[in-house]
Structure formats: C-alpha cells, structure tokens
Amino acid sequence: MDWIGGGHLGRWLFTEGLAVLYLVAFVAAARQFRALLGSRGMLPIPRFLSGTTFWRSPSIFCRHYSDRFFAAVAWTGAALALVTVAGVTARLPLPACMAVWLVLWALYLSIVNVGQLWYSFGWESLLLEAGFLAVFVGNASTPPPVAILLLLRWLLLRVEFGAGLIKIRGDPCWRNLTCLYYHHETQPMPGPLSWYFHRLPRPLHRVEAAGNHLTQLVVPFGLFAPQPVAGIAAAIMIVTQVWLVASGNFAWLNWLTIVLACSVIPDSLLPGAAPTITSTPLWFTVVTAAVTAGIALLSYRPVRNLLSHHQLMNASFEPWHLVNTYGAFGHITKVRTEIVVEGTDDDLVTPATRWREYEFKGKPGAPERRPRQYAPYHLRLDWLMWFAAISPGYGDRWFGGFVRRLLENDPDTLRLLRRNPFPDLPPHFVRARLYEYRFTDRRTRRATGRWWDREPISVCLPPVDLARFGGR
Known part of the structure; x- marks a missing residue:
C-alpha cells in the first residue's frame, strides 16, 4: 500500500x-x-x-x-x-x-x-x-x-x-x-x-x-x-x-x-x-x-x-x-456590532458639533463601502476592534492609547487606517459609538448601493481631548 x-x-x-x-x-x-x-x-x-x-x-x-x-x-x-x-x-x-x-x-x-x-x-x-x-x-x-x-x-x-x-x-x-x-x-x-x-x-x-x-x-x-x-x-x-x-x-x-x-x-x-x-x-x-x-x-x-x-x-x-x-467559532455571534470612531475640530462639543468618521481598512465602516479582500494579510487593529465591539474588555489595555494617538495625529497609527478625516491638524475631540450593522437586502442594495444598514446602539466613549491623557 x-x-x-x-x-x-x-x-x-x-x-x-x-x-x-x-x-x-x-x-x-x-x-x-x-x-x-x-x-x-x-x-x-x-x-x-x-x-x-x-x-x-x-x-x-x-x-x-x-x-x-x-x-x-x-x-x-x-x-x-x-x-x-x-x-x-x-x-x-x-x-x-x-x-x-x-x-x-x-x-x-x-x-x-x-x-x-x-x-x-x-x-x-x-x-x-x-x-x-x-x-x-x-x-x-x-x-x-x-x-x-x-x-x-x-x-x-x-x-x-x-x-x-x-x-x-x-x-x-x-x-x-x-x-x-x-x-x-x-x-x-x-x-x-x-x-x-x-x-x-x-x-x-x-x-x-x-x-x-x-x-x-x-x-x-x-x-x-x-x-x-x-x-x-x-x-x-x-x-x-x-x-x-x-x-x-x-x-x-x-x-x-x-x-x-x-x-x-x-x-x-x-x-x-x-x-x-x-x-x-x-x-x-x-x-x-x-x-x-x-x-x-x-x-x-x-x-x-x-x-x-x-x-x-x-x-x-x-x-x-x-x-x-486549534479550533474556531465555537460560538457564533448573531448580531453584528461595530465601534465607529469619530473626531471633530470644534473647540467645544455641542449638539451642533459636526463629527467626522475614521475609516478602517478592513472592518465595516461607511454603509456604502463594499468589504475588501485582505487575507492572507492580517489587519491586526481591525481584528481587535471586532473583539472590542463584542466584549469591551478586549480593548481595556490598548483602546485608550489608540484614541490618544488619533488626538495627536500619530503618523504610525494613521497608517493603519484607510482614511484620516483630519489630514492637516489633529481633532480636538474624539468619541466612539457602538452601532448594529446588518447586510442590506437585495432591494435596498439595488436602490441605494449600500452594503450595510446600521443603527446606533450606545456611546462607547464620550468625547475626550488630550487633556484626558495629560496633554495640551
């Protein structure tokens, strides 16, 4: 044989x-x-x-x-x-x-x-x-x-x-x-x-x-x-x-x-x-x-x-x-949640504040953006953002440092993102909100071009500035 x-x-x-x-x-x-x-x-x-x-x-x-x-x-x-x-x-x-x-x-x-x-x-x-x-x-x-x-x-x-x-x-x-x-x-x-x-x-x-x-x-x-x-x-x-x-x-x-x-x-x-x-x-x-x-x-x-x-x-x-x-997906998440990180260059946060969203390379963000193929390349930040959305404890050790680097427009951190909405000067405030994401149905997809529907759930991180981290 x-x-x-x-x-x-x-x-x-x-x-x-x-x-x-x-x-x-x-x-x-x-x-x-x-x-x-x-x-x-x-x-x-x-x-x-x-x-x-x-x-x-x-x-x-x-x-x-x-x-x-x-x-x-x-x-x-x-x-x-x-x-x-x-x-x-x-x-x-x-x-x-x-x-x-x-x-x-x-x-x-x-x-x-x-x-x-x-x-x-x-x-x-x-x-x-x-x-x-x-x-x-x-x-x-x-x-x-x-x-x-x-x-x-x-x-x-x-x-x-x-x-x-x-x-x-x-x-x-x-x-x-x-x-x-x-x-x-x-x-x-x-x-x-x-x-x-x-x-x-x-x-x-x-x-x-x-x-x-x-x-x-x-x-x-x-x-x-x-x-x-x-x-x-x-x-x-x-x-x-x-x-x-x-x-x-x-x-x-x-x-x-x-x-x-x-x-x-x-x-x-x-x-x-x-x-x-x-x-x-x-x-x-x-x-x-x-x-x-x-x-x-x-x-x-x-x-x-x-x-x-x-x-x-x-x-x-x-x-x-x-x-x-080895093993994977012993438990399946039934609802998709995503942390959406936003910044503003307003000096004060008011109900009229205009927030601009940071875009990640791989994880879902803007509803009209089609998911990309990255594997076998590993986007480590994007993966940990998914874990932090379903279990906040995953972000305890690093998420605050991530936000601080956004407030500083840290070049190394920004290179991990797809789009920085503040290319010239860093934002004054950054916040994070939790959203529920769902794939659109066929009718919505044809009519609007969107890949996702999303609804806000809660505030993960209220607006913070560098003073929160001992800066400025």
Whole structure:
C-alpha cells in the first residue's frame, strides 16, 4: 500500500506555500509594529519585556530591543522568505537549507512571543508549528522524510478535527445547522463576496453547515489512509478552505490549512515531480526520528484537550509553540456590532458639533463601502476592534492609547487606517459609538448601493481631548 505517494510534489507545494505565508507575516509585522508594539506603541514591547523572562517568552528581543532592531528582524525574515519562495533555499546543501527554515521559525517566534494581544490568534501558533516541521522536510535532493510528512498530516488533522469538535460541542446552531444564517454577516472581517454568501437561500446555509461537519469531523481521518484516499481527503479540505477564503477574511488561517493539505497530494498527480535525489544522511535520519518522538510526546496535552468537554479553542501548552491545539467559532455571534470612531475640530462639543468618521481598512465602516479582500494579510487593529465591539474588555489595555494617538495625529497609527478625516491638524475631540450593522437586502442594495444598514446602539466613549491623557 502506498501511504505517502512519493512526497516530492507535496513537499514542494508545502514549502513554497509556507514561504509565501512567512513573507506575508513578516511584511505585516514590519508595517504595523510601530503603532501597535513599538517603544511608543499601544502595548510597548519594552514594557512587556520588563515583566517577563526569556524562558517564559523565548524571543531574541529579550536580549535587546529597539524599534530599529525589530524592523531589521522583520525585514530579514521577509528577505529569507522571499529567497525561499524563489527556490534558492531548497537548492542549498541540506544543513544550510535547514538553517534557513530554522532562522525563519526563530525570528517569527521572537515576534509572536512579544506580540501580546496583537499576536494572540490561533494562526500565529499554526504558522510556527508548520514552520518548525519545515526545518526537517529536507532539501530538493533529499528524499522526503516519511515521518515528517506524517507529522504534517497529524497537524492538519488537529486543525480540522479540533475546529469541528469545538463547533459541535459549542453553539447549538451548529448542531441544528443554522449557524450560517448569521456567520457570513457577523464574522470578524467580511470580504467582497460575504454579502452574496449571506443572501444564499437558507437551505444552502444548512448544506454549508453539514458539509463543514463532514469535512472537519470525518474526512481528516482519511489523511492516514493509503493513496489515493489520503489525497482525496486533502482535496476535499482544500475545496472547503477555498470556500472559506471566498466568503471572508481570516488572515492566513485558511491559506495555511490549504498549504498543509497540499503536502498530502501524491506525486502521481504530476508525473515527473520527483527530482534526482541522493541518499538520506544518517544524521538526518536520526534527527527526524528524534523530532518525531518529541512531537509525539508533546501531543499528549493537545490530544487530552481534544477529548475534553472543556476543550480550549486555540492554545499553546509551551512557549515554543511546537504542538498546539486549534479550533474556531465555537460560538457564533448573531448580531453584528461595530465601534465607529469619530473626531471633530470644534473647540467645544455641542449638539451642533459636526463629527467626522475614521475609516478602517478592513472592518465595516461607511454603509456604502463594499468589504475588501485582505487575507492572507492580517489587519491586526481591525481584528481587535471586532473583539472590542463584542466584549469591551478586549480593548481595556490598548483602546485608550489608540484614541490618544488619533488626538495627536500619530503618523504610525494613521497608517493603519484607510482614511484620516483630519489630514492637516489633529481633532480636538474624539468619541466612539457602538452601532448594529446588518447586510442590506437585495432591494435596498439595488436602490441605494449600500452594503450595510446600521443603527446606533450606545456611546462607547464620550468625547475626550488630550487633556484626558495629560496633554495640551
């Protein structure tokens, strides 16, 4: 029985796809960190480092931090990822190839472990876990290690099966197949096609939910069947993930799941995929065996979590993010709420004050603005704004700092936004209001061009000026 199907095509697709996602992740880190995590950021890394140790948060920044050094780390990671995308890394001698992948993993681990709330998403751990396994998949002239390819399947099974379990154990709407009545409208960051997905007939939404359960709770076990069954199981997952990519923005979660599934595709799909190879060095065999044993031991807690009725949705059980647990949307929000941030240059706030709205790049704002496609790029501020709208505690540590930076027209913060309504002078006051958003119906969409209807709910933050923060 052919359990692996060669592995050369799958390895190439996996490493190429992973390198692209590393490139996206490092570029996003370099472009966003100053306002979020920099020395003058909303959650400054130096302040975080003063309360932790290397062994609690392994990071190169525990030895030294400056904004310039962070930028150098991020752009170095991006450069190495670009070189890898170009195929240079795979053609290096085996030790050098492994070293490049190890540096990519170590640099991104360093960022994640000081990233605090901005890097608290499950796909950060997923990128790190997949990136660690990439160190041991070998170069282009080495036979793909069967044990490592099986570990990639084990990771993919935990991603899909964990997500399926968290749903079936969580919100009752997953069990009665009605969650998709709401999800496309209330997901963190809708995409350009989300309005159309939301307007699908309800019977199709039930088919979506049932298909999700099948793909996440049954199909993953086919990954460990002989080929071509394993490849068919992976193809089903890829199709499902493409559907999710089309219906919303989930950073690189769906793309990385696709990349993992591509590692299962057999060489028979593309005759001639196997290059000229050399024998496997004994030391490499020993290393991959040791890594496999280590991953098996570290899998105990994730497996125990999967079997628990108190399953954690996304969690790392050690600071190196080597073996993690995954899951998403155990609870579905039925009503979409959004925080709308506004400013005014009036000297006094009166009932006649004219407020101007800040526009974010990804999260819904102006009703007539169509949602954009950003994934796999990750807009961290936009995502945390969604969490703050449904649970104000998510904004306790950073939202005040965000408002202060708007009152200062801080250039680094404004670069995270789509539009600054005060391009010349900063506003005198900023406020935040909570709105309920709903996708328009077809008739309204045709008549007005609006994608959203919205109604005010409450005031999140009354008008504040810099005096509130000790300025002016």
